[in-house]
Amino acid sequence: MRPLDWVVLCGTLALIILYGLYRGRGSGTVSSYLLANKTMPWWAMGLSIMATQASAITFIGTTGQSYTDGMRFVQFYFGLPLAMVIVAATSVPFFHRAGVYTAYEYLEKRFDSKTRTLTSIVFLIQRGLGVGVALAAPAVVLSVLMGLPDRRTVVIMGTLIIAYTVIGGIRTVTWTDVLLMSIIFLGIATALTASILMMPKDVSLRDALYLAGASGKLNVVDLSFDWKTRYNLWSGLIGGTFLALSYFGCDQSQVQRYLTGKSIRHSRISLIFNAVMKVPMQFFILLTGALVFVFFLFDPPPMLFHRAERERVEKLDEYGAAEARYRQAFEERRQAAAALLSARDAAARERYRVAEKRLEADRAEGINLVRRTNGGRPYNDTNYIFLSFVTRYLPAGVVGLIMAAVFAAAMSSISGELNSLATSTVIDLYRRHLQKNASDRHYVLAARLATAFWGLYAMTFALFVNRLGSLIEAVNMVGSLFYGSVLGVFVLAFGVKRANGHGAVVGLLAGLATVWWISRNTEISFLWYNVAACLVVVAVGTLVSGMMQPAEVSVPQKASAN
Amino acid sequence: VAVVAYLFFLITLFYLFTVSFN
Numbered sequence: 001m002r003p004l005d006w007v008v009l010c011g012t013l014a015l016i017i018l019y020g021l022y023r024g025r026g027s028g029t030v031s032s033y034l035l036a037n038k039t040m041p042w043w044a045m046g047l048s049i050m051a052t053q054a055s056a057i058t059f060i061g062t063t064g065q066s067y068t069d070g071m072r073f074v075q076f077y078f079g080l081p082l083a084m085v086i087v088a089a090t091s092v093p094f095f096h097r098a099g100v101y102t103a104y105e106y107l108e109k110r111f112d113s114k115t116r117t118l119t120s121i122v123f124l125i126q127r128g129l130g131v132g133v134a135l136a137a138p139a140v141v142l143s144v145l146m147g148l149p150d151r152r153t154v155v156i157m158g159t160l161i162i163a164y165t166v167i168g169g170i171r172t173v174t175w176t177d178v179l180l181m182s183i184i185f186l187g188i189a190t191a192l193t194a195s196i197l198m199m200p201k202d203v204s205l206r207d208a209l210y211l212a213g214a215s216g217k218l219n220v221v222d223l224s225f226d227w228k229t230r231y232n233l234w235s236g237l238i239g240g241t242f243l244a245l246s247y248f249g250c251d252q253s254q255v256q257r258y259l260t261g262k263s264i265r266h267s268r269i270s271l272i273f274n275a276v277m278k279v280p281m282q283f284f285i286l287l288t289g290a291l292v293f294v295f296f297l298f299d300p301p302p303m304l305f306h307r308a309e310r311e312r313v314e315k316l317d318e319y320g321a322a323e324a325r326y327r328q329a330f331e332e333r334r335q336a337a338a339a340l341l342s343a344r345d346a347a348a349r350e351r352y353r354v355a356e357k358r359l360e361a362d363r364a365e366g367i368n369l370v371r372r373t374n375g376g377r378p379y380n381d382t383n384y385i386f387l388s389f390v391t392r393y394l395p396a397g398v399v400g401l402i403m404a405a406v407f408a409a410a411m412s413s414i415s416g417e418l419n420s421l422a423t424s425t426v427i428d429l430y431r432r433h434l435q436k437n438a439s440d441r442h443y444v445l446a447a448r449l450a451t452a453f454w455g456l457y458a459m460t461f462a463l464f465v466n467r468l469g470s471l472i473e474a475v476n477m478v479g480s481l482f483y484g485s486v487l488g489v490f491v492l493a494f495g496v497k498r499a500n501g502h503g504a505v506v507g508l509l510a511g512l513a514t515v516w517w518i519s520r521n522t523e524i525s526f527l528w529y530n531v532a533a534c535l536v537v538v539a540v541g542t543l544v545s546g547m548m549q550p551a552e553v554s555v556p557q558k559a560s561a562n
Numbered sequence: 563v564a565v566v567a568y569l570f571f572l573i574t575l576f577y578l579f580t581v582s583f584n
Contacts, residue, residue, distance in 0.1 A: 074576070081569040213583030220576040233573070275565050279572055 008400030012183060013407055017164050020176030024168025030443045033169035034101055034423050040174055040260040046273030048177035049257045050281075051412035053247075053274075054184055056138030059285065059409045063191070063386035066289025070219040072231045076527070077282050079240025084275035086241075087249045088268040090494055095255065096264050101427045103255040103490070110493040112501035113432070118508065119486055120428035123252055124421060126482045131417040131454065132461030135161075138410045139462055141383045142403075154462045157410060162455030165415045166448050170260060173415045180408035185281075187405020191386075192284055194394050195291035200298045207341055208294045214340060214349055215356065217290040220283070231527075239527030246483035246530055248274075250490050253420040292389050297337045300330050303366040305381035305388045313369045322365045329359040414458065422450035481519065484530030485511030488537020492545075496538065499545045507541025 027033040040048075065073050091103075100106045104123065108116035135158055143150035164172055199208055212218050222232040248254045248271065261267035303326045304310040313319050333355040340348040370379045390402050426447045435442070488511050492499040511533040518524055518532055 078569065078573060081565050085565050209583050218580060218583045220580045221573060223577075272565060276568065279569070283576070 002396040002399070004396040005400030005403065008397055009404045009407065012401070012404040013160075013411070016176055016179040016183070016408070017160070019179060020164055020172040021168050023175035024164075024172025027169040027171050028444060029440050030101075030447070032171065033444050033447055034256070034419075034427070036169075036171040036174060036260040038260060039262060040266065041262060042266040042269035042273065044174055044178050045257050045261055045267065045270035046277075047181040048174045048412075048416070049248075049254060049270060049274045050277060051177035051181040051184065051409075052253060052257060052416035053278075053413070054181070054409045055134050055413040056141075056406050056410035057134075057383065059184070059187070059406055060138070060141060060386050061383045062282065062285045063289035063292065064382035064384070066217065066286040067293045067385045068382055070217040071283070071286040071290055072219045072222055074220055074279065074282050074286050075222065075231045075233055075236035076240055077279050078233065078236035079238065079242070080244040080278050081275035082237070082241045083244030083248055084271045086245060088271045091249045091255070091490070092258060092267045092271070093264055094494060095259060096261075096267065101256075101259070102252050102424050103250055104252070104424065104428050107489065107493055107504070108432075111499075111504050115489065115501045115504045115508075116428060116432070118505055119250075119489055120252075120424050122482050122486055122508075123424055127251065127253055127417055127421055128454065128457065129461075131414060131421065131458045134410065134414050134417065135458045136462035137383070138406065141387060142406065154459055157407070157414075158455060158459035158462065161411050161414050161418065162452055162459075165418050165455065166451045169447070170256065170419050173419050174257070174260060176415065177412045180412040183401075183408040184405050184412075187402050187408070188281065188284055188288070190398060190405075191390070191402055192288045192291070194398065195288050195295060195389075198295055198393055199291075203294075203298065203341070208291055210344070211294045211297060211337055211341065212290040214352060215293065217293055220286075235525055235527040239525070239531055242484060242487065242530040242534055243527060246487040246534075250483075250486045251420075252424050253417045256420045256423060257416070289386060292386060295389065295393075298334055299393075300327065302388065303363055304370065304379075305384040306370075306379070309370050309374070309379065309381075313366070313373055316369055316373070319366075319369060322362070322369060326359070326362040326366065329355070329362045333359050418451050418454050418458070421454040422447050425450040425454070481512065481515050481529070484515060484533025485537050487530065488534040488541065491534060491538050492541045496542055496545070499541055503541040503543070503545030504537075506544040507537040507539075510540040511537035 027036075029037075031037050062073065095103065095106055098106050098109055100109070102120065104116045104120040107119055135154060139150055139153040139157060142148070143153045164176065168176075196205055196208070199205075203211075209218065224232055225234045226232060258267040258270055261270060302310060303323055304313070333352070336348070336352040336355040340352045342348075367379050387402075387406070390399055394402070426443060430446055430450075431438075431443060435446075438446075485508050489504045489508050492504050492507065514536045515529045515533045518529060519526075524532075
């Protein structure tokens, strides 16, 4: 990072936060602090929905994933537009008409207090773990690349986000998200353009795509069906739809975005905006990763992208020989790639693939050196690939802009999560069970304190989790266990007339147990967990509701908010 | 003045991209 990069990074983020605070002034009531008085236009909500979903790891991890595994991850998002249509058609009118602050508040109106309390606690556990990871993961990567201690990165990012989220509430969060998402779009466009322009002079975009394809990186659509394959068309369309339904229909961090809408119309269009923009955005992020791979066919990539780990093993005697073999293998692959571009025949393709495999084998030697010296912990430098390319090759100013996009992605997702955690804490637990008749001002103060509490918790978690590397993956795994089951409860609420609170709670517990069992005893890919959990909750919930039918539910009533 | 049709248009486009290059 050069001085100009720091100016661009700090200047961009400071202006965005000041603008957000300016737009968020006057949030003195619960309705304005948590729902922006329902005044938001569709385009602001749409950008905020996208910004909340796009974390820093979405940006830097996805490009790295494409570099190593190709573009097939885009299939993960194929279910999202379908889910947006379903949520717009069902959840939006139900939530708007019920006049609720949280999705779980609706469940009390539909079922009972215990269903609301249980689902809100599940959300707080799941999203509470998630917000810690959302802060920890980018802080680790940015620390390594910017040369700052990770503790300082966590504290700077955390303090900044807590400050503007506490002061301005959802209005500041949303208007800040609008600009942060614009910076993310600009960052993606800049990165994609840079990856094309940085190619050698005699390699056109078509040549680059040919080489990326020959390396198997352009595997965008896989029509084969396999329960164990994480990303194919079917897991994306079916499993991805259920995952997106859970996230956008039942997770307060997203529901709260579209509850701020001026009307049902604005909320619906904000979701449709997301449906139209999301898949192409992910495609271009992944394409950038594939093009960075091609760039490194002609310019030597580091054997290890994680700079701190590399500097540690460079002191070993064996490192020099391993590095020399890696350089030799790179040169052979470079020549094979150039020959493939000229010949474009099966023999040249085979020579290129052999050279590619040899380079991978030599890189594996370097990784083994790391594992020998770090106590055998797994080594994964996927998240470092893209930003290594950015910081090493791109000009001053552009690096600052892309770093601003990464920070923007982290800030927008974390601020939305803190805001929703505080909302659920105050509305579903504090106001419902502890302090039922306090003043508006009291609840706004409680919401500010809850935001600060969750922010400080996220910072503590991030400082702690950085010492425990692979815990991040475990936390993500725990999060995915809950999603489908909560979706099942909302399907019962919206779609099963005879369902009641007893059925919903027993169904939820059965769904959680089912997913836990599947994850422990089968090799089924995680995208299918949500499908299984949702179906189990609906089946068990309907059955139990039939057996434990309270008298009041048998009286048909018109849907209303009261 | 469609979303589902747009999604399947994108998937078709991506499939042709895969078949052409990968």
